[in-house]
Amino acid sequence: MLVAVISDTHYGNKTKNLPSLLFQHLEKKRPGLILHAGDVTSPELLERLEEFAPVVAVRGNVDHLHLPEEQVIEVEGLKIGVLHGHQFVVMNAQTLTYKALDMGVDVLVFGHTHRYYYDTYSVHGQRVVLLNPGSPTFPRMDSAGFAFLKVGSTNISVERVNFW
Numbered sequence: 809m810l811v812a813v814i815s816d817t818h819y820g821n822k823t824k825n826l827p828s829l830l831f832q833h834l835e836k837k838r839p840g841l842i843l844h845a846g847d848v849t850s851p852e853l854l855e856r857l858e859e860f861a862p863v864v865a866v867r868g869n870v871d872h873l874h875l876p877e878e879q880v881i882e883v884e885g886l887k888i889g890v891l892h893g894h895q896f897v898v899m900n901a902q903t904l905t906y907k908a909l910d911m912g913v914d915v916l917v918f919g920h921t922h923r924y925y926y927d928t929y930s931v932h933g934q935r936v937v938l939l940n941p942g943s944p945t946f947p948r949m950d951s952a953g954f955a956f957l958k959v960g961s962t963n964i965s966v967e968r969v970n971f972w
Contacts, residue, residue, distance in 0.1 A: 809839075809840040809841065809883055809884055809958075809959050810837060810838075810839040810840055810956055810957075810958055810959075811839055811840065811841045811842070811843060811883060811888075811956065811957040811958075811959060812833075812834055812837070812839040812841070812842045812843070812860075812861065812954065812955075812956055812957075813842075813843045813845070813917055813939060813941040813954060813955045813956070813957050814830065814842065814843070814844045814845070814857075814941055814944060814954045815844065815845035815846060815847065815868075815892070815917075815918075815919025815920070815922075815940065815941050815942070815943060815954075816845075816846070816847045816868070816919050816920070816922045816942075816943035816945070816946060817830075817844070817847065817848055817849070817853055817943070817944060817945050818847055818849050818870070818943075818945055818946055819848070819849055819850045819852065819853040819945070820849045820850035820852070820853070821849045821850075821870060823945055823946075825945075826853070826856060827944045827945050829944065829952075829971045830944045830954060831856070831860075833954075833969055834857075834860040834861070835860065837956060838860070838861070839860065839861050839956065840861055840862075841861050841862055841863075841864065841881075841883065842857050842860065842861045842862070842863045842864070843863075843864050843865075843881075843888070843890050843917050843957075844857070844863060844864070844865035844866070844890075845866060845868075845890055845891065845892055845893070845917050845918055845919035845920075845940070845941065846865070846866050846867055846868025846869070846871060846875075846891070846892030846893075846894075846919050846920070847868030847869065847870050847871060847892065847919060847920070848865055848868065848871055848873060848875070849868075849870060849871055849872075849873075850873075851873060854873075864879055864881055864890060865890075866878055866879055866890050866891055866892055867892065868892040868894065868919065868920065869892060869894035869920070877891065877892075877895070878890060878891040878911070879891075880911055880912070880913055883959045884959045884960060884961050885961050886914045886915060886959055886964065887911075887912060887913040887914050887915070888913055888914070888915045888916075888917060888957075888959075889907075889908060889911040889913035889915070889916045889917065890916075890917045890918075891907075891916070891917075891918055892918065892919050892920050893918040893919055893920035893921065893940075894920050899918075899920065899921070901927065901929060901938060904916055904918060904938050905929045905931055905936050905938065906931075908936040908938070909931060909932075909934065909936065913936075914935070914936065914937065914964075915936075915937040915938075915939060915957070915964065916936065916937070916938050916939070917939050917940075917941070917957075918938070918939075918940050919940055919941070919943075920940075921940060921948065922942060922943040922946055922947050922948040922950065923940065923942055923943075923947065923948055923949060923950040924940060924941060924942035924950055924951075924953065924955070924968055925938065925939070925940040925942075926938070926939050926940070926955070926966050926968070937964060937966075939955060939957065939966060941953070941954040941955040941968075942954065942955075944971065951970040951971065951972060952970070952971040952972065953968060953969045953970040953971050954969055955967065955968050955969065956969065
């Protein structure tokens with residue numbers, strides 16, 4: 809299954825423009841699921857994303873939407889955890905890897921930094937994938953964009969999408 813992974817869109821509080829480049833990529837690839845790792849800031853954006861695929865979203869530090877702090881879903885037998893990341897005093901790979909282990913997930917999707925990050929770690933024989941898709945609207949020291957996560961029954965791959 810192809811999963812679009814998005815975070816930190818800030819539609820409504822920092823921009824009045826919907827992320828048209830994001831929509832173009834979603835239209836072209838037609839993912840089976842969209843994960844949003846927080847700072848959505850507008851129900852209108854979630855409604856628009858729902859036109860492309862079902863959406864699983866969590867609450868970010870500037871969201872006033874009634875969204876959960878974190879979610880765990882299963883895709884093709886792999887467990888994926890989604891959270892924003894503002895909950896951590898220190899947000900580094902070790903903290904995030906331990907959080908993934910605590911949640912019992914194979915993949916941890918997070919946001920908050922507005923910067924793309926992807927890596928795989930092995931702790932006590934368990935493999936954990938960390939993925940931050942960055943921001944399609946307000947990147948910080950990075951290019952605007954998001955990611956596609958391709959999930960198979962035994963493997964995953966990540967494709968970063970840069971807008972410029």
